[in-house]
Amino acid sequence: MKPFDIVIVGGGGAGLYAAMEAMKTNPALNIAVLSKVYPNRSHTSAAQGGANAALGNKAKDDTVEMHIFDTIKGSDYLADQDAVDVLCSEAPKIIRELENMGTPWSRMDDNTIAQRPFGGAGRPRCCYCSDKTGHTILQTLYEQCLKKGVIFFNEYFALNLSVGGSRSNGLIAMNMKTGKVEAFPAKTVIFATGGYAKMYWNRSSNAAGNTGDGQAIAYRAGIALKDMEFVQFHPTGLRKSGLLVTEGARGEGGYLLNKDGERFMARYAPEKMELGPRDLVSRSLETEILQGRGFDSPAGKYLHLDLTHLGADLIKSRLPQIREMSMNFEGVDPIEEPIPVRPTAHYSMGGIDTDNQTRTVMEGVYAAGECGCVSVHGANRLGGNSLLDILVFGRIAGRTAAEEAGKFTPGTISEAELAAQFEEIRGGMHPSGRYERYGELREALGQTLALNVGIFRESSLLQKGISEIAVLKERFKKVRISDSSDVFNTNLMQVLELKNMLDLAETVAAGAYARQESRGSHTRIDFPVRDDSNWHKHTLATLVKGNVTLGEKPVTMGRYELQERTY
């Protein structure tokens, strides 16, 4: 294949914005977007809430500066302040840009873009389109990319970078339709493959494919990952699937009850009750379950989110989506019965370590979106800041790669390397004799992560988690692919995704074990307070001779001094 100037891996919000911006920056460039699902299927479509920008449409006195402060405070001071500056100052422009391209934002009475309040924000600055914000943003970007004639390789599964010395030669990927392993020689590669919170599997709100493929590929190529231990949990996921019941349910007056029928939030947040901050409510649910006050079921322990006292009318008019979800995925009508819930892994703050221009340590390789870590979210991301992140840094990635592509010569990817890749994924995975089942391993990984590397962490649990992950990695060597076909082998894809999750799980557990403090989403029972003198720094995880090796990177400070985070 003719070498590309830019290969973008991922067709979510970050990847598509990068593609558009790169074409705008230099229309002569040869650009390709690879995605394992059709771009419009990407997980960006699941974001309901909205994207933050200090437009000042709703609160006239809102400012970029306030948005910056809220973000830094929300991050528990682990975000890099120069990066947050970029994020928040670019926000109004990028939201208007989307608007100009056709995103159907909901509107205020004065016909400007509508905004609503969101957790952790001092002003109502979350721009939205009903409850389908991510979906409409993704649609707009996909449409605009079709208009610009972006070249898509849909249903291509990225396998690895081809690395020559300190440089990348490009990407190796499998064409799902044919099962062929193909070379994408390229001057530059942008990773935009989304998050890794699905490693918690049915304790996760994420799509099945949010398996951190890009992070795992980069990691295997020797690129450092940053702050992997920070995984955000949302308090109310559905018991069986982990899918999200949005905060709206509690906002309208829903109760959280344990098996004794007690509104247990009285114990943890007597004033705010069910409406306390996300991390606090998540920890409260988890405590109830750990102390034996949860319900039991084959699908695991859970608590009740009770809406029955709100009445059929209110539920039907204000919470129709939640009712539909609960009926579709739990078979429970919230008008009649309480919804079974428990905390669910929702967002990955960590990712591929990049600078503010999205460059990684490997020349010509960039990362953006949930897959990258600039870092703008630090130890805890604010709702509505992630869509913003993928747009702002997706665009920067596209521009930077387009400007820098000229500096590099494209590498070549040999037939021998492709053949070796093919052998690795296809040859090695039909072991004879005793073999391991994919589903069992994946279930075990989710379990061990939820139990040992979950909301509450503690030295002995984390050690247990680390050794269990190691055992799973060993067992994985004997995993069997039960579909032998070349055409659309989804079973093979699942197994490859599991491999990526196993590699990354190791970095999450290692980072969590090392970090002896509690900060943002990372709560250590044995180190319950934030320790700025020892731990005000980023964690780096690099693969050295097959092992996770931890390093550190200072946090870039700016106008805001460290303060205690209270709300």
Added chain:
Amino acid sequence: MTVSTDQHKEGKKDVTFRVFRFNPQVDSKPYFDDYTIPVERGVTVLRSLNYIKEHIDGSVSFRAFCQAGICGSCGMRVNGLSQLACTTQVWDVLAKSREPGIIKVEPLRNLPLIKDLIVDMDPLVDKMKHYANWVDSTMPEAQMGKKEFLISEEEFLRYDKATDCILCASCVSECSILRANKEYVSPAVLLKSYRMNVDSRDSMHEQRLAELVKDHGVWDCTHCYRCQESCVKSIPIMDAIHGIREDAIESRGKNDTSGSKHAEAFMTDIEKKGKLVEATLPIRTNGVVWTMQNLLPMAMKMIMKRRTPPPPPLVKSVKGIKIFRTMFREMTEHVKQDHKSHKK
């Protein structure tokens, strides 16, 4: 027997999934495989398929991603009806199943089959490109991001529902015209085209419309409503189709294409007689020459078989035509008013 009563207590039912199988590498034609599994209340078709794939047969192939009804990956036919596997409850389907205890799962129709339940979505994407399913902004690229367009709530509501579309292709699979003509624009693409055409930020309404009125376009639709009935997001697709047609007649004139002429002739007949004057409908739609060339042979055959429609002078008005005409005029007037207030 004890097993089944026990299962009943737990609220489980044995369900047989009859799954469409086809692997182009080895199969010369498709076949069905049966998988019987216990399913409790609250379990979706997708979860059942996942279970089958993980525990019984890893080669069963289908697409799924969000598992929450938002990404549009898992469109398939469940007991004959195109829908999302991830939002479809097994017990609900069972309750309506013709064969007790059996659920038939097949790929979407009207798109090329790849393997098992997976069809090729590229033809749909190609049509989105062909009909320019994007906003071609009136704002020059260099000016973008500087200021917002001001959009009224009213305008927003015009395309709000249409932007719910998740491109799952259920409507495509159900469309009766697509079965006969794969080049037909497709309901989802009509919906998206309409959504773009009513967006005041867009600048290529005319070109898009010009494309939509050509062959395989909006006039080919038979108004069977199947797309709307099957839409997984309950989008009123027919409003979009009617919207495009009215727009086409309004801005391109009645005599623009055979489609618009046909619609107009239809209206005239209904107003005058309360029913169709079928014999001359083709002439009024396509002109004398076309009719002679294309329909004369068929007309001859019909005459031979004495199945011709009555000649125009013999077509009597239906009973109560006076009242009908008044109602008809009131209705058209009403529709016109409605449109005017919409346009404002």
